[in-house]
Amino acid sequence: MDPKTSAHLDTFAREHLPPPDQWPELLFELPELHYPVRLNCAAELLDRTIDRFGADRPAFRTPDGGVWSYGELRDRVDRIARVLTTDLGVVPGNRVLLRGPTTPHLAACWLAVLKAGAIAVTVLAQQRPAELATICSIARVGHALCDVRTVDDLVAAEVPGLRITVYGGGGPDDLLSLAGARPGPYRAVDTAADDVALIAFTSGTTGRPKGCMHFHRDVLAVADTFSRHVLRPTPEDVFTGSPPLGFTFGLGGLVIFPLRAGASALLLERSGPTQLLPALAAHHVSVLFTAPTAYRLMLDHVDEHDLRALRRCVSAGENLPVATWRSWYERTGLRIINGIGATELLHIFVSAADDAIRPGTTGIPVPGWRARVQDREGRPVPDGESGLLAVRGPVGCRYLADGRQRDYVAHGWNITGDTYVRDADGYFRYVARADDMIISSGYNIAGPEVEDALLRHPSVAEAAVVGRADEVRGHVVVAYVVLREGADVSADALRTFMKGELAPHKCPRVIEFLPALPRTATGKLQRFRLRDA
Template sequence: MELNTSAHIDTFPRDQLPPTDQWPELVFDAPDPPGDAPGPPYPDRLNCGAELLDRTVERFGAERPVFRTAGGEVWTYGELHDRVDRIAHVLTDELGVVPGNRVLLRGPTTPWLAACWLAVMKAGAVAVTVLAQQRPAELATMCEIARVGHALCDVRSVDDLVKAEVPGLRITAYGGDAPDDLVRLAAVKPARYTAVETSADDVALIAFTSGTTGRPKGCMHFHRDVLAIADTFSRHVLKPEPDDIFTGSPPLGFTFGLGGLVIFPMRAGASALLLEQAGPKQLLPALDRHRVSVLFTAPTAYRAMLDDIGSYDLSALRRCVSAGENLPAATWQAWYERTGVRIINGIGATELLHIFISAADEAIRPGTTGVAVPGWRARVVDAAGRPVADGEPGLLAVRGPVGCRYLADERQREYVKDGWNLTGDTYVRDPDGYFRYVARADDMIISAGYNIAGPEVEDALLRHPDVVEAAVVARADERRGQVVVAYAVLREGVSRGEGTAALLRDFAKAELAPYKCPREIVFLDALPRTPTGKLQRFRLRAVE
């Protein structure tokens, strides 16, 4: 595979791409609605920041709202355009950033963080998006892997970045009152900046896996990749409208949030409510007050909001998207009964930037993830990479316009095999093309010769009204090899005694084959999760 001529002066990102023979096969054939013909390929020269901002202003006008805050502040596309271009001038004129340099972005979810990301794109640099919750050791590791030289950081998130003691890192804060605050520096810069004519396959961002074990993997994504996720999942499944107001819980340092709160609304000329605090207790009043129409959050949050949902007006809500982990059918059904809105379930991966299997509207089947998003291919294979029969479990393999490209990491050979991305999930494909999640490949429990999918047991327990959260792992057992142990968070006021555990075991026996039922149920205040909300089963396995 031959790459276009790069616009990067700092060639580190391209130099660290895996050899092209280790890339997955890329597919560029998403239909361009309303017809069935494939859309045009992306041009060789492409800057995603200019496409999302400059071209959207040209198409929809500068006066449309783009970002909103919980406090009622509204930025128009024109105001964002001015601020982004001024920040880009600071990057190049004051900080000496050149195309290809890595710029770390850190802070709560605010319009200024989004503006910094767009400015980095327009300047031809590479955004390294991290979470505000990540600690100094984690930050130091990511900066080392990506060789980060610059950081734009919310003044409230600077301390841990300083404590990371990254050699040569130049930190520029925003949101404070220092003379060298980024906002002050930007205020005196010109309001127009000509975007760097990056190649469509120049690296635009490095997103680190939100993983739970081992050294983090940097996933390198191109300018065309940023647009491809909007032109596949968002255009064909989500189908946003210019008057939509998006919001959600995932932070911008998580690709689920970057897509759902910046890329998708801007590609459609819509707006996003950016919330610094976006837990279930903050989401419901925000949905009501701001008349939100599109929501992105995780299954746990949908379930947590159910008890209080009747106190809020959600009549503006027309689209709900769930990803990050499997959406239980019981949660889908309960949300639909309370709101009348069908949750769009989906599976994505940091390696592939966003969602690649999903379904919307009447095509949704609760309990399944959906079908391959237009522009993507998916199949289920065995350990040797051979397709398995429909109805048989195996490893999920996908390919599309975006593919895994780890930054100088030998694990590339594990994720990409025979031109397919192997996501690490066990799935079953139904004969009509629907994909059903079974478990993460390393979450399968083998007990007395039976294969047991932990998420299936979790779903059963979650159908009990007293269970708020559930996680199932294996415990070593001398006779059976492994047995099923469940960890559960109960509704407030419910006893954690053996009587409740016995009731839940009996409930599970009525829902599942006996060999799948938990031998023990352990009650916790909360389940361990990553900052992005993913369940950390490995911590529970470590206890076992």
């Protein structure tokens, strides 16, 4: 990027981008991806959407029936942006941490930070003080806007120099009280399209978290590729889902995509499977974003709720088992849109919808993206052979001052760390995370394939498969199983079932039952904890 075009007075983020020779090749093949040099994505998502559709349309909905119109949302965003710059001294380029449950206030804070030209660092409400301290240290965070209900852990993080402003507390120094005294429109800072807009942190479940820097144009690019061409929302759609806004799957599905389309989003503080189904029915939700596990768990009660308004179901975050896809389709008539995305690339880049869906595959490259399967030296492998998934498109990995940039980007491609097979017809089929392959007696065994077979048993609610070191075989296949409520099946019975589903070398030699599988706050399975056990 050209520093002369940047609006950032605080140049930390720009100075800590990877060297240009470590960036992936970017593609802007679609005409809608040709953005102007000056671009503020918050103004595009809010002000320009109001220009197209009007200010009276609903933007955000709450579980108690509350509705924020686009005009009301803009008023609140502008007031918060004015507080940031006038009362708190935030300047363009400062990093502002955002923390709280999924509410319209959190989304408004995110838009306000970007409109003010600052950089949003949205974290999970479940993260603990040590995790928060690490993130603040890596990103040099100086300001935080925090829901008063989640402020204690942030205070306990004892981040040097961090100025915390709470919202929802009602005091005179509360963000919402300060915003009440700052009326009037706020003109968005004239940021450059390639100014950093947000830093999204990976979960850090296996090491130091990585900060992924994304530009203002990146925010619009994921809406103008996956959402526009695969999801195809309308202004009448009502979005909802379970991923939090600190997870880019949720940020896209609950804020970026609906606002870009002039639609509305139901923001849920509690969004587990038992809360999702009644919310879908009560608020006539038409677009749902959640993880494969939630679809699986909702199956037991899906017939109890009116889901006639639902027309789009999106799954990402982990592999979607074909058994879950088929069961959901049989019960609802809805075809789950499977997809793979990454924090490094902001959102989904391989997917398929409607008649293009092929159960058991992730899909094809989203328009605007390219993908291939290659070996560890970067050479493409023939169709039908497994290898590493490599992608490129309008968004690329840019870690914040992290040497692991060289691991993720090679020869102009983003290497996602997933093992895939490309079928002869161009569809990409997930095999495993590259580090989740199990080698037993010389056989390569993909844990997700074994998990999918286990899930075909009617008593199994969840399954996770890992390798355990073995002196004779190198590793043996170990399955951890969560049974459905009220189910009673033995390990021997499951082994017998599996012998009818898979080749003998793939069948688990050990089956252990757990009340729940270890997952991150965003719902991703933590296989490393099972391996360590």
